[in-house]
Amino acid sequence: MKHNRSLIRNSGFQTFATSILCIILGLIVGYLALLIIHAEGAGEAIGDVMKNFFTRPDSASRMKYFGSTLAKTAPLIFCSLSVLFAYKVGLFNIGAAGQYCLGMGVALRLALESAINPEVKISWVVCLLCGVLAGGISGAICGLLKAFCNVNVVISGIMLNWISLYGTNMLLKPVMNPTGKDTFRLVSKAKQALLPTLGMDKLFNNQYVTIAIPCAVLVAVVIWILLEKTKLGYELKATGNNPNAAKYCGMKENRNIILTMVIAGGLAAMGGAMYYLSDFEQWNVNSSSVPAMGFNGIAAAFLGGLNPIGSIFSSYFITHITMGGGNVNLSHYCPQIADLISAVIIYLCGFVLFFKTMVNNSLRKSDERRIMRQRAAEEAANQEGGNS
Amino acid sequence: MENYAIEMLNITKRFPGIIANDNITLQLKKGEIHALLGENGAGKSTLMSVLFGLYQPEEGIIKKDGKVVRINDPNDANRLGIGMVHQHFKLVECFSVLDNIILGVEPTSSMGVLQKAAAREKVLALSEKYGLSVDPDAIISDITVGMQQRTEILKMLYRDNEILIFDEPTAVLTPREIEELMLIMQGLAKEGKSILFISHKLNEIMMVSNRCTVLRKGKYIGTVNIRETTKEELSRMMVGRDVEFVVPKDPANPTDVVLNVENMTVSSKVHRNNAVNNVSFQVRKGEIVCIAGIDGNGQTELVYGLTGLEPLKSGKVEFLGKDITKTSIRKRSLMGMSHIPEDRHKHGLVLDYSLENNMVLQRYFEKDFTSPIGFLKKDNIRKYAERLIDQYDVRSGQGPITPARAMSGGNQQKAIVAREIDKDPKLLIAVQPTRGLDVGAIEFIHKQIVAHRDAGNAVLLVSLELEEVMSLSDRILVMYEGEIVGELDPKTTTVEEMGLYMAGAKRQ
Amino acid sequence: MKKILALLLVVVMVAAMFVACDNQKTPETTKAPENTKAPENTKAPENTKAPENTKAPEDTTPVEPTGMKVAMVTDYGDITDESFNQATYEGAKEWCAANGADFTYYKPTGDSTAERVASIEQAIADGYNVLLMPGYAFAEAIVETVEANPDVKFIALDVSEYDLQAANGTDADFSWQYPANLYSAVYQEELAGYMAGVAAVKLGYEKIGYLGGMAVPAVVRYGYGFVQGVNDAAKELGKVDAIELKYVYGNQFYGDADITAYMDTWYNAGTQVVFACGGGIYDSAAEAAKKVGAKVIGVDVDQAPTIDGKYAVGMTVTSAMKGLSATVKTLLGQVKDGSFQGGKVETLGLVSETPTENYVQLPASTQWADGFTEADYNQLVADLFSRKITVSNDTENAPTVEIAVDYQGNIK
Incomplete structure (x- = not known):
């Protein structure tokens, strides 16, 4: 009993529980939407969404699509880390989408140099590092504008998203596959730039399963350590929570803001670079919007309770249901239904904090009632004692 | 049977781990100035929040003119004629005095058009009656603090409040203005208003009030007639020892x-x-x-x-x-150089940080607290914080891990003082x-x-x-x-x- | 909190009831017949009589229809794109409904080969054995899956030999032998574009525009064919100097405010007709044309009913058509009767002097006039068929022409 009570009071557990609650609520609402559209197949459809790769007929292909889900999870983890890291420092990095895009663009451009100059073969390490650097610089621009001109990072982030998008389009035009609208595949034109798979491709029977996945998990852990255990994390969070106090005690507020944005930008860019260096997708050089990955990162960060470790799981979950959405029977539902369900769930994720407050309030009330009852009982006992 | 304007009888209000008000009784006579005295964290604010319906007490009742009333929110309190002058004025800076006074109870015609003329007359009449000189057309940001406070008082009077609560009203005033305020308060009481005067400045309490109720650590200590007491006695009641x-x-x-x-x-x-x-x-x-x-x-x-x-x-x-x-x-x-800042929330503390993390705000980078590669030495921070907490008697719900936000103002201040003095500054x-x-x-x-x-x-x-x-x-x-x-x-x-x-x- | 819990409970119970009711009601109902809405223009009949396949049906033993399960996978568009996907979808659906074959479609979760492969494998896992894949974007996905699934028929549209060989990494020597279960049809869009270009000039229009969707090969072939058609007709009529041709891509397959604004400028500057070539992009051209009473030319299918119905009667001069739907029906018919011949990429274009038997053509709704009568059109088709007139299908370089063509790149 006592153990239960302390568990429910634990902030981490509360975040976890409320995240789960949001997911359940989201599924119920999504289910209702399915019922309204076509009642007959609703159960099956929601099942398909939740099952994702489990709907595949044999274990080999289940493994393969589990791999695909993981491969798509990795960039989302990076983006959510980028968002939550900046958020901890009081900055809302909506520019993650652009940084993701730019990191991808630079990495891909370098990788595909071999498509136009076959003798130039740039290794994945260089591509990745340059991509991350580009994202970091993009983040630094936001940070500099914030630090020295007090430009809101949301504004500069959104503007930089467009700049990054069209910059990337320009950058990648020369390495576009002339018969299509996309860039060349690395596997055909730049094998040296493919991320190593460490044999995981064999294990999963899926060439897209690369070191991006363990890297994402590793980076999440590193970010957690950085925020919770280090001096730098202490400074950054202090700057985020109270910039005046940070200044008062001599922290370099501006440096911290810029550094934060550099790291956040680098994280998002790393996600983009690693994803595209896995060759899972090719870039459409005529894209007119930044990839949704950066924005989904916001949702994943919040669903994960703004905890780097939590964001690993929330990112996986969001990817899982999004991929699962592809299985919904399209004879009854329009293809957007999967997006609808995941959007509802993601939307409800924003309520994690709200639910947490609610739980705490009700806990407090029940405490008060308990104390009151205890007192009443004591008083009653005393009175009885007095009477007899 | 005394004639009480408001009575709060046996009020008990609990928060997790703390009883903020423990069986407190406060009886405010009609036409008296009644001081409410207590240390920080003695439960004054909680008691007032109960009176304004912001908290519901677990036990106890509130009576107005002898009848039991239920106050669920500040609007209920307003209807019962209870008004408050806050320590930090709640005025719209760019509005005129008159606009501020009628804010929320604007007199309008049936068509919804503002009718300021009648309001102006009422305000002028009130200010004359109680000797509250204000210029109704002056803009708040242009007038002195004293006049702003008079605007606040007029706000209450304009709403025909019978019970006026002054929450540490003298903190922001010059000695002269304090004297004026004392006179105003006495005038109001003479006109039949009942005043609850919250303060921990003993001189002022001695100067102006009729009776005084003392709280200490959430408990009711007693109510005394000012004429029969001394400053020393009051402070002993408040602190529990000689000061x-x-x-x-x-x-x-x-x-x-x-x-x-x-x-x-x-x-x-x-x-x-x-x-x-x-x-x-x-x-x-x-x-x-x-x-x-x-x-x-x-x-x-x-x-x-x-x-x-x-x-x-x-x-x-x-x-x-x-x-x-x-x-x-x-x-x-x-x-x-050490600096105990003026505004503890703006500069002094990171409110979302725990007490221990706030304790090392000025020295977290020292090698006692940070290893050479940049990891915080959490154990040392904990030990250091515990020492300061002990040494400076900083009270909080959960000790070093209490979020600074959850601490009372006085204890927040003590934590800052501890941190700054312990640096042993030149x-x-x-x-x-x-x-x-x-x-x-x-x-x-x-x-x-x-x-x-x-x-x-x-x-x-x-x-x-x-x-x-x-x-x-x-x-x-x-x-x-x-x-x-x-x-x-x-x-x-x-x-x-x-x-x-x-x-x-x-x-x- | 309690209230919320109660509310939640109610919601769950209501939901449970829904399910329960449905379970009781529906078991007898077989697969609900297609309740998807049919866009109003589906009735535009494919007036192509599917040409007899070159190979006469030797084996006439019918395959029982139950054995055929047809699935379509969409490319980056949706089945309502008023173009490629929609034409394929509607053709397949119509055929399957008439022949009692199971039919559904899959939409990949994203625009990448990996996701297209996922959808293809999903369809196969769900038991579908005939896959329809419209669009060159499928090349890599096909290469990845086709050999592992020899029992499944892969029918691709618009996937060229080059696309496939490049996807297989054999574009240097085209050495890949296509597996027997793969068939791809590509079209001579340049011929359709050419005919539309000739028609536009001969019908008296001088200020002409070309609004492409995205510069993908099929769209470019249409466009360059159109340019050649305009050029040749202008030369024939001696109007080389009088003709003005503007050429632009919208960089997307749908119309929007930006593109409409761009078209407004064109029409306001005197453009009389625009060949709107790419999915729903005609919306922008028609919207702008309506304001000044100008004309448009449709694409892929006979768009006269759609555009005239939506904007203004008589707006559509003609449409440059290719027989997607006809191809799908023909091929599904071949699969059914066992005459399906895979292992090849076929270029479909002119197969006859009779215009309606071809895979590229102008519709009967073309606004024939003295300058360009139906007879003139028949003659044109005959000349093209006999290769008296040749049209370049080069998509790399713009055709060399005598008229002035104002290439304006991409709008976006």
């Missing part, structure tokens, strides 16, 4: 110059004049120099300039013989170090400051409390409109003389 009002200290023995300020000018963020204008002074080892003055006369900016929070427009600051005019905040701190800049603290805590902090001086360090105290200035300082510098207008010796000067300097009526 020394005058800090015992030996005469100062100033030696070397620690801080030397020459022609310091700091520009203002709010107006075009310089906030600090060509100020020069020195602080020596072994003395407490106090900057006195009414709030907003450049003290804040002076301190910002000294600590590095704001750049100087011109002039020079020397600390321990070194020019630090352009030195960073961190360097100044490392050289031995120069302690203390801005209103006892703001919002109760008598017991004030006494403790004053002793710490004196001890720090006696250990051979310099102290620069900035205070708005005349009593504090008089009792603690070895030398007084009075600031008026950004300039130092007088240097006084607390042993020879009087509060009245100081008041003249502070109001700009006199200068050396």
